[in-house]
Amino acid sequence: MKKTIQLILFIAVVTISISALNSCDSSTYEEISKITNPTYEANMKSIFTSNCTSCHSENGTQQSPYLTTYAEVKDGIENGVVLCIIDNPEDCFYSDIMPPAGRMPQTTIDLIKLWQTNGYVEQ
Numbered sequence: 001m002k003k004t005i006q007l008i009l010f011i012a013v014v015t016i017s018i019s020a021l022n023s024c025d026s027s028t029y030e031e032i033s034k035i036t037n038p039t040y041e042a043n044m045k046s047i048f049t050s051n052c053t054s055c056h057s058e059n060g061t062q063q064s065p066y067l068t069t070y071a072e073v074k075d076g077i078e079n080g081v082v083l084c085i086i087d088n089p090e091d092c093f094y095s096d097i098m099p100p101a102g103r104m105p106q107t108t109i110d111l112i113k114l115w116q117t118n119g120y121v122e123q
């Protein structure tokens with residue numbers, strides 16, 4: 001009987017420890033690769049604002065295409081120019097890469113592709 005209680009206690013402690021470890025993991029692991037349903041408001045807006053709109057906007061250097069709204073970003077991806085220039089696949093018609101400061105992390109590019117695959121969810 002004593003052994004059984006000890007065993008139950010042991011299992012309880014192990015279970016709690018494992019869940020504590022897991023929750024710790026999730027805050028240190030690259031959060032971006034866990035996003036399964038990216039939206040414009042939650043994810044895309046900040047990516048394009050921090051990497052592109054200092055140039056590609058009315059208030060930036062007014063370089064086309066503008067990438068400040070849902071419609072503009074969706075448009076740029078739908079017509080192929082955005083993914084072509086940020087991911088530079090072999091069949092890309094641009095030789096340069098955006099942003100000019102350097103290629104974005106692959107996780108960011110993959111998140112944009114996932115947003116496209118999922119049908120450009122806005123909210």
Ligand code: HEC
Nearest residue numbers: 051052054055056063064065081082085086096098099100
């Ligand atoms: C520092 C300014 C700057 C930033 C930041 C920037 N761009 Fe650009 N972008 C330019 C300039 C200048 C051109 C035109 C010359 C060229 O193609 O290199 C351009 C061209 C482009 C073009 C081709 C436009 C055309 O008509 O052919 C696309 C698409 C583009 N950028 C997308 C992006 C995206 C997406 C980002 C963010 C991930 C970004 N750019 C960030 C300056 C910038």
